[in-house]
Amino acid sequence: MKKFVVGKLVDEENICNLSKERDAILRNINNGNNVVIYGPRNYGKTSLVKNVIMKQFSQTHKQAFIFFVDLFNVTDNESLTLRLKAALEHAMAEIPLKKWTNEIKKFVSHMRPEVSFDPVTGAASLSLKSIDIRNSQSMDDLFRVLKNISQKKDLLMVFDEFQDIVKLKSEQGIIRSFLQDIDSPVIVMGSKSHLLSEIFLKPREPFYQWGTPVSFSPIDYEIYHTYINERLAAKGIRLGFEVSKTLQDNMHRVPESINLVCAEIMENYENVEIEQEMVNHTITRIIETRQTQYEELLGYHSLKEQIIMASIAKRGQLRQFNSVEYLAELKMNNKTVATTFKILIDAGHIEKYNKVYRINDPLLETYLRLYR
Numbered sequence: 001m002k003k004f005v006v007g008k009l010v011d012e013e014n015i016c017n018l019s020k021e022r023d024a025i026l027r028n029i030n031n032g033n034n035v036v037i038y039g040p041r042n043y044g045k046t047s048l049v050k051n052v053i054m055k056q057f058s059q060t061h062k063q064a065f066i067f068f069v070d071l072f073n074v075t076d077n078e079s080l081t082l083r084l085k086a087a088l089e090h091a092m093a094e095i096p097l098k099k100w101t102n103e104i105k106k107f108v109s110h111m112r113p114e115v116s117f118d119p120v121t122g123a124a125s126l127s128l129k130s131i132d133i134r135n136s137q138s139m140d141d142l143f144r145v146l147k148n149i150s151q152k153k154d155l156l157m158v159f160d161e162f163q164d165i166v167k168l169k170s171e172q173g174i175i176r177s178f179l180q181d182i183d184s185p186v187i188v189m190g191s192k193s194h195l196l197s198e199i200f201l202k203p204r205e206p207f208y209q210w211g212t213p214v215s216f217s218p219i220d221y222e223i224y225h226t227y228i229n230e231r232l233a234a235k236g237i238r239l240g241f242e243v244s245k246t247l248q249d250n251m252h253r254v255p256e257s258i259n260l261v262c263a264e265i266m267e268n269y270e271n272v273e274i275e276q277e278m279v280n281h282t283i284t285r286i287i288e289t290r291q292t293q294y295e296e297l298l299g300y301h302s303l304k305e306q307i308i309m310a311s312i313a314k315r316g317q318l319r320q321f322n323s324v325e326y327l328a329e330l331k332m333n334n335k336t337v338a339t340t341f342k343i344l345i346d347a348g349h350i351e352k353y354n355k356v357y358r359i360n361d362p363l364l365e366t367y368l369r370l371y372r
Contacts (some may be wrong), residue, residue, distance in 0.1 A: 002231050005262040006256065007345055010047040012055070016227045016255060017219055018048050025053050027186035029058075029156065031275050033243025036200055037189035040351065041273045041360065042256035045189050046160055054156065061154035067091045067146060072161040080171055081139045083355070085128060088142055093125050107148055139171070143178040155184040162188045163195035169206070172199070176206040186211070189356040192348060218253035219243050236271035250283070252353075252362045260286065261361070287367045294367045304332065304340050306372070309349060309359060313368035 005014050009211070021037075025048075028035045039045050050068070058064040069087035074080045092107070116125050122338060149155055149228060157179075167172060181185055188211060190196045199207050219227075220314065225244040232239060239247075251257035264282050265274060272278075298306050312318050321341050322334050340355070343351040351360045359365035 003111065003233070004259040004266065006260045006263050009050055010044060010133070010255075012051050015047055017223045018044055018052075018216070021214055021216055022048060022052055024187045024198070025049070026056060028212050028214075029053070029187065032183065032185055034179070034186045034211035035188070036189065036196065037214050037216065038193050038196060039189070039191065040193075041191035041348065042254050043191075044255050044326055045191070046347055049158060049160075049187060049189065052064045053340045054158070055098065057154075057156050058214045059354065063157075064156065065091065065153040066158070067149075068158040068160070068303050074168070076165050077139070077168070077171055078134060080165065080168065081142070084139060084142050087176045088145060089125070089128055093123075101341040107145055107152075112329070122330055126289055135232035139174060143174075147178070147182050150182045150184045153181070156187070157184060158189075160185045160189055161191065163190035163192045163199065166195045166198055172206045176210070179210075192346075194352065196216045212296065219255065221248060222340045224253075224255075224258065228258070232262065232266060232274075235266055237265065237269055237274060238272075238364055240305040243274060243279060246276060247279050250362060250366075252358070254362060256344065257362050283363070283366060284370075287363055287370070290363070290367070291371070294364060297364075300343075302340075304336065305344055308337065308340050309344065310368045312357060313359050313372070316365075319356050321357060353372060 001013070003014060004087065005011065025035055025037070037045050037049070054066050054068070056065065068091070069083055071080070071083060110295055116127070117123065118125070144156070146155065162335060165175075199205055199211075200210060202208060221244070222241075225239070225241055225248075227242055228239055247261060248258055251261060261279065261282055263277070264286055268282065268285075269278065298309075301309070307330065311326075321337055327334060327337060332340075341350065345352070348360055349364075350357055359368065
């Protein structure tokens with residue numbers, strides 16, 4: 001069913017024109033190559049990988065075993081090991097029940113696996129009891145299991161939000177050594193390009209020049225315009241191209257944000273040609289409902305950080321944060337502004353796009369512009 005999917009992974013039917021990225025990823029992993037996916041948050045990277053790439057890999061490999069781990073907010077060896085352990089347990093639980101006994105014995109019998117079943121759904125789950133996440137050796141044990149699996153099955157490994165281990169230098173070395181030692185394709189992706197670049201483009205880093213880069217770019221205006229109207233048509237709604245293009249630009253051409261606005265339009269209108277004023281009213285209504293959420297988010301930041309975010313939102317974009325004019329506007333010195341910018345960029349609130357700085361979330365940008 002054609003619809004605007006918001007706040008969760010987008011199913012294959014509702015992913016808008018990522019065929020170029022899909023083909024590049026599939027071509028590389030089918031050739032056994034590793035892939036590094038670059039792209040801003042909410043551009044559909046994870047949806048494409050989980051709902052298309054992983055699905056096709058399973059369909060084309062009879063012995064497929066897919067290991068997917070999300071590294072978002074991993075901060076140390078212990079949290080990394082915990083995330084890897086949970087991912088392996090989940091991947092093992094995807095094995096058909098009739099094959100469990102043999103597969104578990106083959107790969108993880110030395111880890112004292114414990115199988116349990118949900119009393120309501122009957123779904124099976126696996127717990128690796130012998131893995132102590134406080135033990136630095138446990139990560140090596142998990143990787144040894146994956147290596148054994150790769151020798152018996154068609155293994156595909158996916159690491160999401162990989163940039164969050166940027167500070168874990170020794171762990172990066174361990175992961176790189178493991179990946180070099182197996183003959184299975186790996187997909188790495190992240191939403192903070194400056195941190196991914198630090199991992200993959202700095203000569204002294206363990207992952208220097210590792211993998212084939214695949215970048216996610218904004219979707220063509222006409223293609224997204226068609227996508228929008230195909231879904232709005234269910235309620236007799238039509239969006240003209242100029243209004244559609246303005247909407248896409250105001251939402252930084254981010255699919256998640258565009259879909260959110262369009263879903264709200266569908267909730268409140270029917271049998272009508274949507275005009276720009278209607279779109280503006282819809283966006284205002286969305287940010288008003290999120291006012292408490294945005295104020296709580298801003299409350300986690302210092303006054304200087306809030307001032308800088310608001311200043312960028314009101315400008316729309318900023319080419320240089322150390323210009324005399326901008327420093328005078330803020331009444332801050334260059335060191336303070338540079339330090340604050342780094343904090344906000346690392347937090348994902350400011351991004352550098354096409355050589356200019358802007359607020360990452362277009363709806364937060366609108367909120368700051370209107371209320372700060």
